Amino acid sequence: MTAEQILDHIEQYRQKMMMLASRSSMVDNEVVEVSSKLDILINQYLHLTKGRSLKDRRAL
Template sequence: MMPTTPDILNEIEQYRNKMVLLAMKTSFSDTKVVEISTKLDELLNEYEMKK
């Protein structure tokens, strides 16, 4: 089953919060922060295609 728009928005918000919190503890160039950012980009692209 494909995720619904509200599901994607919820996941986007979760990844965004996770990324910001981790970046505050480490840095925006930290490998894990970049991985989360990449996943966030994918989710944002998916959301844009569903709009």
């Protein structure tokens, strides 16, 4: 998966998590699962772009 694809997934999961949390609570099992997946995606993105400046990351 490319950095750009990961960013797209990050945004999708972020929106899903916010929507779920607004309907229930931040400790709801589904919210926690989505949050965990979001953490994994963010870590993948950071690992993939390691060594690049923040400016270069945003250009992806």
